[in-house]
Structure formats: C-alpha cells, structure tokens
Amino acid sequence: MAEVSADDISLINNNSGPFILLSAKTVLDSPPGGNNNGRFDPGESGGLILALRNIGNQGVDNVTALLRSTDSRFIITDSTTSYGSIPVCSTRTNTADPFRIQVDPSIPKETPVQLLLLINGNGYCDTLRFRLVVGEIVQTDPVPDGPRQPPLYWAYDDIDTSYTQHPEFSWVEINNLGTRLDLSDDQTVVLDLPFTWQFYGEYYSQISICSNGWVAPGYTTSTVYYNYPLPSTTLPGAVCANWDDLYPPIGNGVWYYHDAPNHRFIIEWDSVHYIGSNLWERFEIIIYDQTVPTPTGDNQIVVQYLTANSYSSSTVGIQDPSQSIAIQCLYDGTYNNGSAPIVPGRAIKYVTGTPTAIRESNEPVKLPARFYAFPNPGRGLIHFVTEIGTAGSISIFDRTGRLVTTIQPTSRTWDGRDATGKPVSPGVYFCRLKTVSGPELEAKLIVTR
Template structure:
C-alpha cells in the first residue's frame, strides 16, 4: 500500500487563525476562528507560494527536444517516452519513431538499445498497463491521422501492432488508463468520442460520448475512473471544466471546475488520490505558462500549487516514488522543442511564511496590526520560531522587532501569528521582514517574506493619476451598495448580435475620463464600456486594444437566451448605471452574473458586484485611458491574479482621479496638460509668482484636503509627513495641479 504524503492528502485542512498576541487576550481566549475568506480578501499571498511542492531541475534530455509524445509511462522506476514531434535541424520538424527513457535514480537518459515504433507518431494517446506501454492514433510524418495501435513490451524490448481504433482514428485527443484499460477521449474535431481499449482481448469499444466535446484536453485515471480536464471546444473557447467517466456504468459526470481554463496541458495521477494538471496555456493563441493545479479526487476540490520553473505545454508527466517529473514540451507558440526535465518533491520538514498583513498599503490614522501567516508544508508536526522586523524608512529605525515560538503546528495547518500594532501617519513607509526558523527545514526558499507598506488610502496611481479603492483591501473607505437598475431602459439594439455586440449610448452629462470629455459611450455585451466598437469575447490583460476600456467584468457573456442589460439614469442627474442582470457566460447557462458600472458626474467610476456565479477567474477587471500607453490603465484583476482581487458577491471598486473630485462639470473643455507634473520638495516649497496672491490647497492622494492657504510665496512643509500629495494652485484665472513628493 502506497504512503500518501499527509500534506497533499489534507488539501482541505482548515487554516487555524490563532492569536499569539498578549495584547489581544480576549480574542485568544474566546477561540474565535478568522474565516479563511476574510484572510484571502485582505492579505497578499506569497508570489508563487510554496504550497507543498518543491521543484528542481534534473538532467535535460539529449537533443533534439521533443513534445506531443503519444505515450509515456513508468516501468520499474524508469520513465519511457514513445514517439512525439522532434526538431531534426535545418527546418525539418516532424513525427518520430524513437523511444527514449529517463532513470531518476541515476539522473540519466537512455537513448540507445531501445526499439522504435512501427510508424512515426505524434499527438495521439497512450498509457502504461502492466509492463507494457500502448500508443494509438496521432499523426505520422506525412501529417496523416492514424487509427493504428502499438504495444511496447518493456521486458522483451519489442513493439507489436495491435487492433486498430474505430473509424479513421484521431489526434489532439486525451488519454488515460483506468482498470487496466486505455481510454482515448476527444479529438481535433472537438468531438466527445470516447474509446476503450482492452489489451487482454485486444479489442476496442465505443463508449458513451463526453457530453461536451473537445480537443487538446488532458486526462488521467484515478480510483478506477477517468478524469478529463479543460481543452478547447468547437467555438474555440478554452475550457476549465472537469468530467469524470465511470467505466462500470458507462456514464459521465461533471465535477468541480479547475481554477482556470487550460489548453495544451498535461495531467498525472499521484498515488491514486490526487491529479496534477501541469503547464499548458489559458488560451490557444497564448504562450505556455507554468501553472500547476491539483485535484483531490475524494473531495472533488482544487488547489493552486507551486508553478514549474519552466513555462511549457505539451509535456509528459509521470510519478516515480514520491516525486512528479515534468519532461520535455514546448512553449506552444513558436514552437520550441524542449529538453527540459524537472522534478517536484513533497518534503518531510518544511515550514514557511505564506502571507503578511498589512501588505503593500495601510490606511493612515488607523491601527495597523502586523501579523504573519505561517504554514506547515511538510509531513510532520513542527515546533519552530518566527520573527518579524518592521523598519520605519522615514524615521530610520526599527519600530517592531519581535520573536515568538510556535509549537505543535500539524501538516497542512496554518497559523496567524500576531505581533505589535502601530497607528501610522499618512506618508509613512514601512519595510516588513518576516521569517521562520526550523531545525532541519528542507526548503529555505519560503522561510522569509518581505513587503513594503505605504500609509495611504487607495492604490498606487496609474500613469495619469487615477487610483482605486475596493472592499477587498483593508482600510479602504468604499462600501458595497447596489443601485437597482431595473427601472431603467433595457438595451436591445446590439450590433451585430446579443452574443458579441455593442450599443451606442448617450450619457446624461459630460463625463470626464482621463484627458477627455465623453458625451456618448459604447456598451458591449461582454461586460465593458468603450469608445471603440470592439466586441472581443476573449479577455486579455491590460493594456488592451479596446479604446477607453472600462472593464467591469470582461468575459464571454451571452445575452441571446437569458439576462438583461439596463441603462439607468439617476433622476437627480448625478450618475448613470449600466447593469448586466442575470447574464450567463457563453455555453454555461448556470453561471449567471449580476454586476453594474456606474459613471458619476464628478468622474468617479464605480463597479458593484451583486451576484457572481461559476467561473470567477476567467475575466479582466480594470480601466484604461485611450490605448493605455504611458501607463494609463489600472488592472485590478486578470484571470484570478492577484488572488485576493478575485471578484465575488458584494464587492465594490471605485476608480477616480483626485483632482476631478469636487469640480464643476465643464461644457467647454479647457486646454490643459494631460500628464500630472511631479515636483520634489524638502522642508520648503517655492510657489510660482503667478500664484503668489492665489489659493494653495494640499490634499492626500485620495483627494482629502489637509491644508489650504491664501497668498504665499513659500510653503513650510516641515509639519507634512514625508510621502506623496496633490497640490492645487488657483489665482482666479489659472489653475494648476501637481503631484508633490515630500522627501527627506
């Protein structure tokens, strides 16, 4: 019986929110647990976190590199790779007949003394059954689709022709072994065809079709069943769904979806309990990435794991002992032919720092409690020490320096360790270093985590000066409230249709947006506003090709059969709302979204999310001025990154340019610079002569007035904390707004 690493089998283990701060004894004694959702919403994760997998590079294969091996498998702790596509040099890239092997124990490759396949073959299906490895389908060196099947006997080192597949065969299919039978699912035509090969009878059988056809999926067998992940459907959509095939009753059942869409990926079963989905891309036209997802079969749940060191797809994945090997592959775009070979291990002794709070920013004049989330990634209960140092970069000294013990932290458990608190002034900057110390720790890479914390409201400004606030960041003042749009006008004049269409809408007031004054806006079915007429259903990261892109929830939405989009004009004339109400994602009628974009007379943009269902990490949220050049954009979230910005129910986000707040609507735009000048000052600021008799207003970056004076040649800044501010100068005729950075 195989031993399952405790960390991995406890993927659903609760995060223990215990408090070690003596100043918070009432919370500690009550045993109150902080909900994991709260922690996720307010804290920054370790970038690329450890999450139990530690990757290392092993010996690369000899050239030429290869990908699309139709068959791979492990026999007596040796990994075999059958066929694939290789680069022979001189522009000659084609299918191969060769069989190679990798021996993890000696970290060496075997490229001689092995037989070859009967025909060159790539992108088919295959798998190991006993001491034999099977390949079927694929394409040969003339790009002909194959229906033949071959058996490689590892013991006798022979290759034998077996019974052919039904029909004309397939390629771009997924394959897996379950119950000593080989299953091949889907194909280049995005069908749901499912075939079973029984080597004992040397016979193929046609089974129940996968309900949602696809190509370029991945599959793996576990606990006697077959699991199929992602791929591409007939419309070209990259899928995130997961399906289970039960050979005993010949039925398919849809399971929990992956954390994100996948194509050109691979899947490997670990100890018959976990399935790792490795590499690939989130779009068929994109370069491959290094993402790794883990599916826990008994609980039907997913977790994001440590990414591979090398981004790639079309790779081969296998388990040997307690390690996963990801071998060969391609960037899926150029394409490259890789010789890369990487190993992921699961450690006995490994604790690390997973999160820090506060991270990146914290609001001024409010108590900030400094804490760290430590996690046990190993397989043993651990006692260790933790340490936090908070350095005030303006004062030039440590304001917190503490060490605490942690005892009895079990495998897969997490613990919040609370240190001292501060009430910082606006403009302060803290450098936070948190670390753990465990005797015998096998992975030092996650032992230390650092963050820079600025004391301010709102995000960093973009290139123009827009900032955002959100209910998903600690201390931001924005609150969620829903504006009922149903008394407004349903939008029905979509061009060309209600799937991927747009409608030109008049605004009830002139809306200031970046350096423009807008009287009309175009609304797209796919969850955004714009001044162009693009209707792309495939979301990308910012900057985008969509001019003046106001992306409330850019995803592939479909209004043809359900849902309504409304325009609601405030009777008082202060705002206009564009709302998507119960609008489903394409080909997913149960995944309905209800959200709205509100444009305010003073230039504020508000996103409200009332009810978000289904796939929440396949969208783009943010704003962009014009074409996004000069960094005129804010990307709030893209396909679930950063994780704590994944939008869900009752989330609100506002975007605004502080100098526009409180200004009157202008019907004739004044001529002004579109870039906000930046000035640097120490203890004193000299005022330009034309404003000596005018009014000078100093605001923080959220637009809140800190001080205002009338008639001054110089401003004494000594009482102003070091940091970033906005300064507005007026003389009755001219107005100027600067970004002021007060330095030491």
C-alpha cells in the first residue's frame, strides 16, 4: 500500500460553508489482483482510498461519493462510498469501503487517467477532478512519443522481448554494396528515395542525410550539429541515430544503399569520428518500404549500433515535422526509463501501433461482468443495468446483511421501498444479482434523503 499526494486537482464548483478537497490517494494492489507496488498496472485489480479534507468554515454531514472514469480501460467496479460527517479542518477516508478498480491489460503504461469524484452531503454538492497514472515504463518496455495521448509512434529496443514488435539486431554491411557520400563537416545532402516514405502521416519522396548522425524526411538545408533534447525547434522532423558533432572525413564515411529484395533503404555511418576526438562509431538507419505493413501505413524504421564508444553527449530518438512530438531515448548520457543503454549489438525500432504484449498463456484475459445502479447516490426510482444477457432476481440487503427486498427478473427498477412497502432509510445498500449461469454479481447503492 502506498500513499500518493493529491495532484492535478481542480474544483468544478463549490458552495459557501463547507469546502472539501482531495488530500491524498492510496492504491491497494496486493496479490492476487496486483503486485503490491502501490500503483495500478495494466491488467491489475485493486482498491482505491481517497482522503477528503474539509477546509471550509462549516462541517457537512452524510457525505457520499461517486467515482467516475473518463477512460473505458480503467474500469470502476465499485464506484460508491460513504464518508459520514466531515467536521471543519478534519479529514475522512473510505478505508473501510474502498473504491474497486479493474485495469484493462491493453492500456499502455504511463497512461494518465482522468477521474471525477462526485461528492454529496447535507446542503453540499461538488465535483473534484484528479488523475492517476497507470503503470510505470521500465527498461524492457517500449517508449511512446509525446507529449500527447494516445501515442502514434513507439520505440522498441531488442531487449523488449515481452512485446511482439521488438527488433532483433542483424547488422547489414553496405560499405561494399552502396554509394559513399562525399560529406564534409556539418553537411547535409538530399537524395531521391526509391519509394515513398510516410512519416507521421505525411508523404516524402526525398531524404536529407546529415553528417551529424541524423536524417530528415523530405528536403532540408539544416546541418545542425549541436544536439538538444527532443522535441527541438532547432531540428526538422528527423530520425536521430546519433545526433552529435561528427566528422565524416575521418573514418570510412557515410554510405547509402537500396536493398530492393528486402524492401529497405539503408544509411550507414562507417567508423565516423566525433569532431576533435579519436573516438568513432558505426551505426545505421534502415527505412522499410510500405510492403512491410504497419497499422497506420507509416514506414517502419530500425536503427542499429555496431559500436558504442561514446554516446555521452548524443541525442537519440525521433521527432515529428511539427517539432512538437518526439521520442527521446537518450540525451547527453541520460536514458529514458524505457530505453536500454546503447551497447554494441543494440537495435531500436520506431513503429506505429499499440504495443502487443506476448502472453504466457493463450487464454484471453477476462474482465468482470458489470452490474450497477443509477442514479447512484439516488432516491426514488433506481434503475439496474447489467451486461449479462440472461439474469435472474436482484436481492437488496442493508449494511447489516438483512434482506430488504427482492426484485423479480421481469423488473430492473426499485422504488426504494422494502418488502412491506415502507420507504427505506438513507444509507448504503448492497444489491446482489443472481445470474442464470456464472457467478453472482454485486453492486453497491447509496440511498439519499
């Protein structure tokens, strides 16, 4: 269990007197539903405790809360709870009755999920907006482009073996097959491509190759050698294999080759030295044609590293033509959490499409069937909704476990009365749906005055 301080909180409205804010969030992700790291990860289920603090000048009684998610992959299976009374300068939590969460396995790590907390009390009504970030990218995960949601491109390196898109290092030597470019210091040449290069949804028939370890789709006269973090307005849309101040006249130069049988265009920096240094590198950029399919049609790109003598002052990654979206794998010796260090034999693939995890089992992940009541909190006529095609009766119990009433399969509404026809008291009630096949489903309902 880990406690996280509240962030990204905004008040949609508030009333005079009581003033309730979200002061802390605690994720309960103990096994078997979670891994006990204090956050929600893809595929996990667990509880969520929210602490509410009243910083107003008046207390509020009978406080209830309803949690809503704006992301269908972040499923709230128990969305209601009760806080009781919250006096002035006091904090209350739902520790005894946490919200219950199920995270879809398909949601990418480090996805921010916006949540709404609807608060009701005697004479008080407010909505708080906050967010939770699902998962954390580690070295064996792909890196998404950003800042935006959802990502378009992802960077996979060869150790991301839990994903079907990961590359395998396979060096392609072209210095005896291709054409050597007569590149001097800080020079860019423009070539016609043998196929169309689709990059971030735009189409290019040319490629610009810079001596300083990067290529750009289309035509550019930029020769920028001083590297910056990505995205950068100093650089056009580009693929940066090793953006640094390189000097091709020392070494074996820069080469290009169209490998038509294997549907790819290759650019190799062969033993090119860093300016004013005895250190050098061999690396290559491979752009596949559109016969190698991707989900969006954008060409697949693979960068390979045969040496790793000095990447301490380089920028590695890609950025889009607008210079506002990028993947930064490396900048001046600092790696992205999802990027493996560059070593001899490293490969990085840049490709579009949602990451596909390799499962240990072929069985699909089953998410819980949904059963809920609305309005909730509510009073008067309550409606029940279920995704079960054929369902049985609904039994309603109070907090002590006493059966209040039973709703027959022909009805999906409740008028808030017990079996004798008497209106029930405000409070928390538990609704149990008996299904014809499968487990019983439960929903929690708060009845207000």
